[in-house]
Amino acid sequence: MTNRKHNFSAGPCTLPFEVLEEAQSEFVDYQGAGMSLIEMSHRGVHFDAVADEAMKMSMEVFEVPEDFSVLFLQGGAILQFSMIPMNLLHNGQKGAYVNSGTWAKGAITDAKQYGEVYTAWDGAENNYSRMPSSDELQMQDNTRYLHITTNETIGGIRFAEWPDVDVPLIGDMSSEYMARPIPWEKFDMVYGGAQKNLGPAGMAVVFVRKSILENTNQNIGRYLRYDIHESKDSMFNTPPVFPIYMFGKVLKWMKKEGGLAAMEAKASKKSSALYNAIDQSDGYYNCPVEVASRSHMNVVFRLPSEELEKKFIAESANEGLLNLKGHRSVGGCRASIYNALPYESVTALTQFMEAFRAANS
Amino acid sequence: MTNRKHNFSAGPCTLPFEVLEEAQSEFVDYQGAGMSLIEMSHRGVHFDAVADEAMKMSMEVFEVPEDFSVLFLQGGAILQFSMIPMNLLHNGQKGAYVNSGTWAKGAITDAKQYGEVYTAWDGAENNYSRMPSSDELQMQDNTRYLHITTNETIGGIRFAEWPDVDVPLIGDMSSEYMARPIPWEKFDMVYGGAQKNLGPAGMAVVFVRKSILENTNQNIGRYLRYDIHESKDSMFNTPPVFPIYMFGKVLKWMKKEGGLAAMEAKASKKSSALYNAIDQSDGYYNCPVEVASRSHMNVVFRLPSEELEKKFIAESANEGLLNLKGHRSVGGCRASIYNALPYESVTALTQFMEAFRAANS
Numbered sequence: 001m002t003n004r005k006h007n008f009s010a011g012p013c014t015l016p017f018e019v020l021e022e023a024q025s026e027f028v029d030y031q032g033a034g035m036s037l038i039e040m041s042h043r044g045v046h047f048d049a050v051a052d053e054a055m056k057m058s059m060e061v062f063e064v065p066e067d068f069s070v071l072f073l074q075g076g077a078i079l080q081f082s083m084i085p086m087n088l089l090h091n092g093q094k095g096a097y098v099n100s101g102t103w104a105k106g107a108i109t110d111a112k113q114y115g116e117v118y119t120a121w122d123g124a125e126n127n128y129s130r131m132p133s134s135d136e137l138q139m140q141d142n143t144r145y146l147h148i149t150t151n152e153t154i155g156g157i158r159f160a161e162w163p164d165v166d167v168p169l170i171g172d173m174s175s176e177y178m179a180r181p182i183p184w185e186k187f188d189m190v191y192g193g194a195q196k197n198l199g200p201a202g203m204a205v206v207f208v209r210k211s212i213l214e215n216t217n218q219n220i221g222r223y224l225r226y227d228i229h230e231s232k233d234s235m236f237n238t239p240p241v242f243p244i245y246m247f248g249k250v251l252k253w254m255k256k257e258g259g260l261a262a263m264e265a266k267a268s269k270k271s272s273a274l275y276n277a278i279d280q281s282d283g284y285y286n287c288p289v290e291v292a293s294r295s296h297m298n299v300v301f302r303l304p305s306e307e308l309e310k311k312f313i314a315e316s317a318n319e320g321l322l323n324l325k326g327h328r329s330v331g332g333c334r335a336s337i338y339n340a341l342p343y344e345s346v347t348a349l350t351q352f353m354e355a356f357r358a359a360n361s
Numbered sequence: 362m363t364n365r366k367h368n369f370s371a372g373p374c375t376l377p378f379e380v381l382e383e384a385q386s387e388f389v390d391y392q393g394a395g396m397s398l399i400e401m402s403h404r405g406v407h408f409d410a411v412a413d414e415a416m417k418m419s420m421e422v423f424e425v426p427e428d429f430s431v432l433f434l435q436g437g438a439i440l441q442f443s444m445i446p447m448n449l450l451h452n453g454q455k456g457a458y459v460n461s462g463t464w465a466k467g468a469i470t471d472a473k474q475y476g477e478v479y480t481a482w483d484g485a486e487n488n489y490s491r492m493p494s495s496d497e498l499q500m501q502d503n504t505r506y507l508h509i510t511t512n513e514t515i516g517g518i519r520f521a522e523w524p525d526v527d528v529p530l531i532g533d534m535s536s537e538y539m540a541r542p543i544p545w546e547k548f549d550m551v552y553g554g555a556q557k558n559l560g561p562a563g564m565a566v567v568f569v570r571k572s573i574l575e576n577t578n579q580n581i582g583r584y585l586r587y588d589i590h591e592s593k594d595s596m597f598n599t600p601p602v603f604p605i606y607m608f609g610k611v612l613k614w615m616k617k618e619g620g621l622a623a624m625e626a627k628a629s630k631k632s633s634a635l636y637n638a639i640d641q642s643d644g645y646y647n648c649p650v651e652v653a654s655r656s657h658m659n660v661v662f663r664l665p666s667e668e669l670e671k672k673f674i675a676e677s678a679n680e681g682l683l684n685l686k687g688h689r690s691v692g693g694c695r696a697s698i699y700n701a702l703p704y705e706s707v708t709a710l711t712q713f714m715e716a717f718r719a720a721n722s
Contacts, residue, residue: 005395009402012602020389020397027385028378034366034681036381038561038607041370041684074435074563075584078598082582110582195599200399202435202563202601221443221471223436237439238556240563241373242603246399320395323402 006345009323010153010298010336011175011196014345015246016253023246037245042238051239054248061251063260064207065184071206071226072234072244077103077174077193080204081110084147084170084189087216087226089115093144096120096167098137101128101152102329103172111147120146128155130290134164143167145188151176153196154327156300156334157293162186168209176297177205178254179339180264188212194243196297197263197339199250203243254339263339267296270337270346274299277350284357288332302332308360309333316352321345367706370684371514371659371697372536372557375706376607377614384607398606403599412600415609422612424621425568426545432567432587433595433605438464438535438554441565442471445508445531445550448577448587450476454505457481457528459498462489462513463690464533472508481507489516491651495525504528506549512537514557515688517661517695518654523547529570537658538566539615540700541625549573555604557658558624558700560611564604615700624700628657631698631707635660638711645718649693663693669721670694677713682706 007014030037033046040047051072058070073079084107085095094116097108100123111117120139121132139146145168151158153175162183163169171182174192182190188209195201206226213227222228228236254263275294278285278301286302287294303309309332313325326332335349368375391398394407401408412433419431434440445468446456455477458469461484472478481500482493498507506529512519514536523544524530532543535553543551549570556562567587574588583589589597615624636655639646639662647663648655664670670693674686687693696710 003390003393003395007396007400009400009405011599012400012403014396014400017389020400024385024388027388028381029364032364034364034683035368035375039368039370039373039375039381042373042562044370044684074437074601075440076435076598079436079582079584082584086582106583110584113580113582193599195602200603201403201599202603219474221440221447221474222467223440223443223471237437238373238554238562240435240601241556242561242563322395323405 006321006348007323007341008321008335008337008345008349010327010334011193011338012201013196013336013338014340015199016250016340019246019249019253022249038242040241042235042241047241050245050248051234054244054251055233057248057251057255058205061254061259062178062207063181067210068184068207069210069230071208071229072239073204073206073229074202074240076201076204077172077191078106078110080172080191080206081107082114083224083226085111085114085117086220086224088144088212090217092116092142094118094140094142096137096139096143096146098132098146098148098163099123100131100149100157101155102327103152103154103174104147104149107147107149107172127288128152128157129288130293131157131159132163133161137163137165139165139167145170148172151295151297153298153336154330156287156289156295156298158295158297160292175336176295178260178263179267179297181260194247196336197250199246200243203240203247205247250340266343267337267339270341270343271296271299273346273350274335274337277353281353281357284361285353297336297338299335299337300326300330300332301334306331311360312356315356316349319348319352321349321352324349367682367709368684368702369682369696369698369706369710371688371695372554372699373562374557374697374699375701376560377611377701380607380610380614383610399603401602403596403602408602411606411609412595415605415612416594418609418612418616419566422615422620423539423568424542428571429545429568430571430591432569432590433600434565434567434590435563435601437562437565438533438552439467439471441533441552441567442468443475444585444587446472446475446478447581447585449505449573451578453477453503455479455501455503457500457504457507459493459507459509459524460484461492461510461518462516463688464513464515464535465508465510468508468510468533488649489513489518490649491654492518492520493524494522498524498526500526500528506531509533511543512656512658514659514697515691517648517650517656517659519656519658521653536697537656539621539624540628540658542621555608557697558611560607561604564601564608566608611701627704628698628700631702631704632657632660634707634711635696635698638714642714642718645722646714658697658699660696660698661687661691661693662695667692672721673717676717677710680709680713682710682713685710
């Protein structure tokens, strides 16, 4: 497809081209069934196979141990902000949160409705330019979990080192999902919206340690209960059929491309190329994030003036480099370089950055 | 498409064929944008136009007055079972529910977690074979709303006449959404899952009277608050992009086909043909639903024996008449004949029913 653009959107975002083509080819008549997959009962043989494979592949590709289950839920990562404390906090237990930026703040806001919550470390003091080290975390007694946003999509920071604490971690991985291995023994839950690395919008993928479901709160609405979803293999109600189907195809693509190790290596290579272009620009481009906390997925940078940033965003779009505008809450520029973004797109961007600097210094 | 089957699935279910073909044609490259619609930012110009049109068209096609807003949410109708009492019941107000079957029972179960709830009429006594008349409803003081399941997908019953009570109605219309006009002045909310008449699974469409949002509970997680979704035009978080897009196309198809009046007339014609085939079978086929409460969307019927039902389901499938098995909780047969099911499919079914009876009497 000659028209295909370089898509740096923060999400929904670029998906593997071959996955899109395959989905298109079978969209109207799924495998000769005489109907589209989206017209089928979610309890029929075709979709059952699709969902089952997506579940198995997600465990395999993300290298998840067997004492975890995967759930396909709705409401995005944001509904998880409520479901986590609703299900997990009781008997005066506290939820600890790292306030690392926009998404962490959202998680804290919602959690406060459902339990006692405290901020174990607050990034506001340094304008969310880095993640904390383990010895900076101020943990309190009777803490049920430490919630972290492993990668902040808007601020462009990530936990390079996992926190070392005495309580289980819960990680919102939305914007770096399946782009790096994680130490499962530290986690009770890992969750995130699908619309970055996993597929189309409309689904949250949740990995939950099975043993904790024996002790979750049951005095809440059924859709909000992890134990119910788990016991029904995410078929308690009609699941988000199309995102599950697409997720399965993306997982197959990830596996074919070399799995988690390959995704991590590719992310490292792409982000290094971009950060190098920034760091070697004699200060023309500037990344406000401390080096050790730099995201491998969302690369944020500023230009010498807001005027130049506007010009940069407009001219890059003309060159087919789309969605480089930073989040409206922080301004500047942001290149989201998720798993499916080809290295060629990063090369095209660094070349454009160089040319733009030469023309606008 | 010569292979296309007659799809009587209760949901997800048959969608307009031309909608599927159109979506397929623009799936990989949306309107020359150089990317798929599902790869685009939900805050970009393309999707903004898609969502805006779907909202406007849904108000137009469903003939919704301007003092209502439409919300595109996730979690299916089932999450609404929790959100309704969470948002609406306070200060000791009660929620009244008509227990008309499986779905109503679910709504009652969840509502009990969030407020004082009572059953204004219980269909269990007559095995859920009919809906109540208004004078059968036992309303209590201090009732905030009467919740009804306007059509029970599993039991195959519907409210032919709307309840006449002194409190606002809230209607779960999932399985007869946009298949009949409703008296908006009686309702504070109408909601339902999209995966029957509206589009693919993964979205709940909620129509809410704007004035009630001034007084909803704000001490709940943000995703669960109607007022927030309404104030953000359903863009509080990443919405279910693909279902919204498909819903817009289905709405255009509905409008082109003649709108709500045409949908209602078609449903009446299709369901009459099927009920006639049942009633004129000398008792071979039997509909357990009282005539006045018969659904125009989900036609349930029994055969003389479970053995014959199994045979009927197997042989009909061989003839390309799919998904005629009743819900696993009640058995028997069920033909779901939603808006997009062509009349020809009903004709094919009634012909098959006649032939099957002749061969198996």
